[in-house]
Amino acid sequence: MRHYLFLIASARHGGNTEQLARQAAQGIPDQMDTTWLRLRDYPLQPFEDWRHTTGVYPQPEGHARTLLDATMAASDIVFVAPVYWYSVPTDLKRYLDEWSAWLRVPDLGFRQGMHSKRFWTIATSAGTPEQARPMLESIRLCVSYFGAPFMGELLGNGSKPGDSLNDPVVRDAAQRFFHQ
Structure with missing residues (x-):
């Protein structure tokens, strides 16, 4: 059975990106599990690169352990991230940096x-x-490192609160997003 993990990387609760994600999630069949984690609620320390010193990382603890366990339990990982300065939000970047440690x-x-x-x-x-391309491509490259399938991206406009659901084309695309 599929289990979708939604990792919300926005600095704003209920913002455009989260609204769009919740709209898209309505297309997931009821029998499938979903977990929603706001990365801001699980703050991670700045990543320290030990590859050329010890080369080995300890078992994650605290918030890193919570995020690792949720990641490993999911069949599908959904990055819910507004574009911040053409890149991923800080909370998502720290989560992705943890992948380097978890690999080791x-x-x-x-x-x-x-x-x-x-x-x-x-x-x-x-x-x-x-x-938005630089951010979206960055995420694609992170996923491709593992040879995992990247299923798609849903991009909406989010200038003002509520904008993401005002576009009927994006709203329709959200309703069909997880039907792959």
Whole structure:
């Protein structure tokens, strides 16, 4: 059975990106599990790169452990991220940085576990779709590192509160997003 993990990376509760994600999630069949985690509620420390010193990372603890467990339990990971300065929000970047550590935790099996997951991105941007490309491509490249399938991206406009659901084309695309 599929289990969707929605990782909300917005600095605003209930913002355009989250609204768009919740609209899209309505298309997930009821028998499938969904988990919603706001990354801001699980703050991570800045990543320290030990690859060239110890080369090994300890078992994650605290918020890192919570996020790792949720990641490993999911079949589908949905990045819910507004475009911030043409890039991912800080909370999502710190989560992605943790992947470097989790790859090097003995007996964790992170790489193998990630290979079988499906990945999705739901984003909003106040700019043009071309201006969102760097962020979207960054996420795609992170996913491709594991050879995991990237299922698609849903991009809406989010200049003012509520904008993401005002566009009937985007709203329709949201309703069909998870039907792949």
